[in-house]
Amino acid sequence: MAQQVQGVIARAKGEPVRIETITVPDPGPGEAVVKVQACGVCHTDLHYREGSINDDFPFLLGHEAAGVVESVGEGVTEVAPGDFVILNWRAVCGQCRACLRGRPQYCFDTHNARQKMTLADGTELSPALGIGAFAEKTLVAAGQCTKVDPDASPAAAGLLGCGVMAGIGAALNTGNVGRGDSVAVIGCGGVGNAAVMGARLAGAAKIIAVDIDDKKLETAKVLGATHTVNSRSSDPVEAVRELTGGYGADVVIEAVGRPETYEQAFYARDLAGTVVLVGVPTPDMRIELPLLDVFGRGGALKSSWYGDCLPSRDFPMLIDLHRQGRLDLDAFVTETIALEDVEKAFERMRHGDVLRSVVMF
Template structure:
């Protein structure tokens, strides 16, 4: 595949810092869109010239999740059988099985999802990870319904996606929670009706006050920390749904009174990649973007060259960007 654009995702930073594994050297980049340049033997669903978005959930179709009709939980997602290498033959470890900070990359055919070529690559590629994770957390995992209330704790790229997803699903009150005023402003751009600065007020009490004293029907936790998870847990209405899409680190531990887990009812869910099915969700979301119903372009804070990725990582850590996108 010839890469046209690739977002700079926090997962790439985790790889660079050894937070995923130590299988160096890595080929980073995974939120990518581009053009199929060649296909291998037996590939029938793709052809040279197809415009595709890459995904890291290439479902196998035969594992127990796929057989149960839940391919978004596939336990055996597929990657290219041949590795990318340096000129001296050193094998590279591609981020999430993709590796797209390069002019051309080699992927499994199942990692390519055809979408409408009218979409800009810098926009469409972001569905490959963080934006899809956020939208899917609200729409697929949280099953937000029309007229419901939603709170999103943490409004970076994934949280902003959850806000956009809640709006798309017809939520009438969407409460964005963060400690950074800039991120709260971003959330408003994606459809938040209310904002709560958690550095200045108790977010649980603020969410309850905005929902008639009850709490939100759905709370999306997009931070991945025990303290924000507890806030999300208690900010739900009785029988409300909590969706964890923020990624915790291995050392984190959570303690909750078991009686509260029992008494409050509802559902506590984790969302992997927004529980998406790329072949179903990517084309639909691109179509909604082209119809003007989903503002995917607002996720693109800046477009950069490949030699500015390190600067993009620094901006990400400082909270200055939703997404920097490498354009080749």
């Protein structure tokens, strides 16, 4: 039987979100209903509210979540009721050209639940990233549920569902940071500081955090940065070169998503170095670089999609590292809040006051 629960809805571009009653249908074939325990407040949710992603209002926001599977539909074998799971937005299809070439982390046909959750009047909702987890319960494709160690904290575990995984994966998967490498991370919000942590996990010898906010730089030092640069008062390119013997970093991770910071990343890397773009730009942004510099500096210019992660591989591994005390996911949880505090959390996010606010159910 369909259930009615409370969820955070964005009805129109730029309007404050509101809590409304939503209807969650029983899971159909290949689907699961998950009782949400925690969901992080991510910039992507704010982008949905602002109409920066698409205009398929109304949106059911929230996607950085962990919870317990309540029920599953026909044919579901990967999870069962009672499983503690992290929700992901890369439910691989297994049939597209990327999957068939053995590269499911690039799946080009990821899927979501086929049924729609609705408002009480029957209006269909668009769940953020196919998840919609600012709700007591949500309907997802079963492949969006990744089973992990149930002893993990839901508040910390859920953050792997988006921002923290994007940052760690930008270093480990996309950037292929290796032991002894030098790494610069430009932009030290939640994703950037996760990249700092990923570089530390990989064994980087030098990790240079770059930001305009000293508070964020202090957090980066706690999470593994060996050096910090305030780019409001110093030229970041010159500073990174100075800290790397005049050469530039082996890997530069751009976690802002702006043309200015991308250009800084491009010139702050060593010859044959790697630039990783994990910050999300807006559709209107453009960049211009001398093509001779693109050729002459060599190396690789990469974009990181979701940290190029494979949830079934990466989530359990990172949760195990967290449980062993080797990955401090709790450091990203600045505060825990109630469902009705999401709009206030967006404001704190805008002002850079938090790494993550996490809704607890």
